[in-house]
Amino acid sequence: MQVPKERWLFISEWMSKNESKVRSFVYKRYYLNYSAYLIDDFIAEAYIVAYEALSICRNKPFEGYFWTLFKQKCKSVLANQPHKSFLIGNDVRDSYEANYDDEDGYMDEQYAQTIAKYLNILLPPQKQICRLIAFANEPIRLEDIANAIGITYKAALARFNSSIKRIKEARLYEEEHI
Helix, strand or coil: CCCCHHHHHHHHHHHHHHHHHHHHHHHHCCHHHHCCCCHHHHHHHHHHHHHHHHHHHCCCCHHHHHHHHHHHHHHHCCCCCCCHHHHHCCCHHHHHHHCCECCCECCCHHHHHHHHHHHHCCCHHHHHHHHHHHHCCCCCCHHHHHHHHCCCHHHHHHHHHHHHHHHHHHHHHHHHCC
16 A cells, blocks of 8 residues: 555654654653563654554544554553453452462462451452552552553542551551550
């Protein structure tokens, strides 16, 4: 399929003006850390996405279509995406066993029991956030958690903060009654 000359001129002109924005977009979202793509690969994808956006947009604003499609494309090539099944699973023990490492063995049993105890007092939406944080193999950003379970960052932050508050209240109650 050959690209019409006018479209190609528009795309190449727009990309030359906005390549720094595309690079910044990729760097700010840490897509390079989680993908086998290099920055030049993302730029090449941006050209392809620009063509797709131009084909879709008709008489509507091109940039909105471009950034929406480009963000979707970047997320689709990420290698280390959190698994939704891990996040949404009901059994704390499943998450605990999912964190098994052949070199180090299981995490400390007392630590796992403490986590399980406090997860049991949380509401399901709070539990969903805290389970991922507690059993992650490496530090994870709240923004990544929000994206993985399909909620906004603010909603994830609210759930996390309410979880911490609920756990603190439970610990205080526990200390008073010991």
